[in-house]
Amino acid sequence: xxxxxxxxxxxxxxxxxxxxxxxxxxxxxxxxxxxxxxxxxxxxxxxxxxxxxxxxxxxxxxxxxxxxxxxxxxxxxxxxxxxxxxxxxxxxxxxxxxxxxxxxxxxxxxxxxxxx
Amino acid sequence: xxxxxxxxxxxxxxxxxxxxxxxxxxxxxxxxxxxxxxxxxxxxxxxxxxxxxxxxxxxxxxxxxxxxxxxxxxxxxxxxxxxxxxxxxxxxxxxxxxxxxxxxxxxxxxxx
Numbered sequence: 001x002x003x004x005x006x007x008x009x010x011x012x013x014x015x016x017x018x019x020x021x022x023x024x025x026x027x028x029x030x031x032x033x034x035x036x037x038x039x040x041x042x043x044x045x046x047x048x049x050x051x052x053x054x055x056x057x058x059x060x061x062x063x064x065x066x067x068x069x070x071x072x073x074x075x076x077x078x079x080x081x082x083x084x085x086x087x088x089x090x091x092x093x094x095x096x097x098x099x100x101x102x103x104x105x106x107x108x109x110x111x112x113x114x115x116x
Numbered sequence: 117x118x119x120x121x122x123x124x125x126x127x128x129x130x131x132x133x134x135x136x137x138x139x140x141x142x143x144x145x146x147x148x149x150x151x152x153x154x155x156x157x158x159x160x161x162x163x164x165x166x167x168x169x170x171x172x173x174x175x176x177x178x179x180x181x182x183x184x185x186x187x188x189x190x191x192x193x194x195x196x197x198x199x200x201x202x203x204x205x206x207x208x209x210x211x212x213x214x215x216x217x218x219x220x221x222x223x224x225x226x227x228x
Contacts, residue, residue: 042218107159
């Protein structure tokens with residue numbers, strides 16, 4: 001399977017715990033995105049990487065959230081001191097960053113986070 | 117980014133052609149119209165993208181009038197497996213990030 005892979009698919013944790021999600025993009029894609037989706041809503045942009053550089057962060061990404069993409073390959077999204085409102089599906093997407101082209105984003109199937 | 121408006125839900129029957137129209141009145145010169153499909157518990161999947169006139173691929177057609185203030189996604193002869201949420205997005209070619217701004221989408225229910 002050469003698509004975007006996310007791990008774990010489901011995470012259940014108690015309020016106040018830290019959680020970390022992993023995303024493995026399509027290997028030749030230099031752009032990587034994180035989105036968050038709650039029930040009945042479309043995905044909301046969280047953050048964007050061009051290779052290893054984090055170039056944009058949404059205001060939705062509070063200081064409890066941190067994302068990394070070491071060496072421009074896989075990415076991790078960590079949430080510290082989780083709150084009930086963090087319960088959502090966290091989606092990762094990747095795309096080619098070709099100048100002058102609008103490349104489609106390829107999404108993984110997400111990590112569903114449930115906060116007890 | 118230009119805001120889009122599309123119906124919240126639509127019903128259809130197997131074998132029918134389905135047309136989902138999206139309004140984007142303040143679309144800019146550098147904006148493209150992009151459609152994604154999403155099944156429950158899966159990430160969105162790219163369907164089709166266009167700038168003007170008509171674009172067709174193996175799964176859908178996209179019709180864009182000359183003023184580009186709206187677009188119509190056409191799904192020929194839908195089946196039960198086309199039941200999904202369909203998102204119309206306007207994406208800017210000149211954007212430094214290429215991030216996507218999703219609305220609520222149109223939930224298409226295909227009935228037997």
